[in-house]
Every structure is written in structure tokens, then in C-alpha cells.
Amino acid sequence: MPDAMQPLRDSVAAVHEFYMKHGCPCRFPRFRRLVSFDFKEHGLSPHALHEQDEFLALAVRGKKAVYVAEGGPPARMGDAWHHKCSRCGAEAMLEFEEYSIIMHCERLVVRPTLDDLGALAVTPSPLHWGPYGVGDESDRKALDSLFRQVHDLSEFESFMTELA
Numbered sequence: 001m002p003d004a005m006q007p008l009r010d011s012v013a014a015v016h017e018f019y020m021k022h023g024c025p026c027r028f029p030r031f032r033r034l035v036s037f038d039f040k041e042h043g044l045s046p047h048a049l050h051e052q053d054e055f056l057a058l059a060v061r062g063k064k065a066v067y068v069a070e071g072g073p074p075a076r077m078g079d080a081w082h083h084k085c086s087r088c089g090a091e092a093m094l095e096f097e098e099y100s101i102i103m104h105c106e107r108l109v110v111r112p113t114l115d116d117l118g119a120l121a122v123t124p125s126p127l128h129w130g131p132y133g134v135g136d137e138s139d140r141k142a143l144d145s146l147f148r149q150v151h152d153l154s155e156f157e158s159f160m161t162e163l164a
Ligand SMILES: [Zn+2]
Pocket: 023, 024, 025, 026, 027, 085, 086, 087, 088, 089, 090
């Protein structure tokens, strides 16, 4: 069965490789903003971003993961799990919460230690697949103000890899 997410996965992998060539993802504000997305900060019902999930799958759980766990997972769901960047040593907090059998949210908050290399984060930021979750009209409005859908993945890639 063809996997609809594969083009996004390839795109995210290319962006991640770019970050690793420049040291690590910590120095890219647009990466930090994307992977730390928290629906609660925007008064939304549970939502996550496909792009966020794909970056975390690579950067935290991938074969060449750059954020490495320090100690075991937290005893309580929702508590931060300490990670560290294996390249620059920055601290990164991984948070995971499950809302239903099909809905969980995972975010990573990176505390950079080095100067930024990437361009500043902007709102609305371009995403290809973007947010998913169960929401109403007010959720949709808020999400529309935070994210802008792009149809071309290369536009997403250029945005994520733009240098300062
Ligand atoms: Zn780093």
C-alpha cells in the first residue's frame, strides 16, 4: 500500500540532514518552534502537527537520533523526559500525552546553547500536512492564523532550511 506520508517523510529527512551538516537542529529557530508546538498554549483542543511528529521520529527515535534520553521515561505521563543533544549538549525536554486511542501529542522543547544559524520563526508558518486533531470552528480559525498550507514540499523545505 502506498504510504501517503512518504513524500513528507523524505522531505523532513532532507531537512534533518541539512541541520546535521550544520552541526545540529538546535540552532534553527524554525525547527525549535515546530517541534515544540503545544496546542494548550493556543487554547486549542488536542492537536498535533504531522511535520512535528515526523521530525521527532527522526531526531529523537531515528537510527541517527541526535536527542538522546538521559535516564528512563518519566513515571507520570505528561512529565518532561530529559534529553540532550549529542552534538552541542543542549538540553531538550520531551513531553508526551495521550488523549485518546488515536490522539497523542508529543513535543520537544530545546534550550539552545549556541547562536542561531537558521532564520527566525514566523507566523503563520508554512506546513504541507499541518495540524490534525478533533476541533471546532474556533480551533480551525486559530490554526489558520498559526499555519499556512503549502502544496509544494520544496517550499516547506526552503523555509525550514533558510539561514539567518
Ligand atoms: Zn544541538
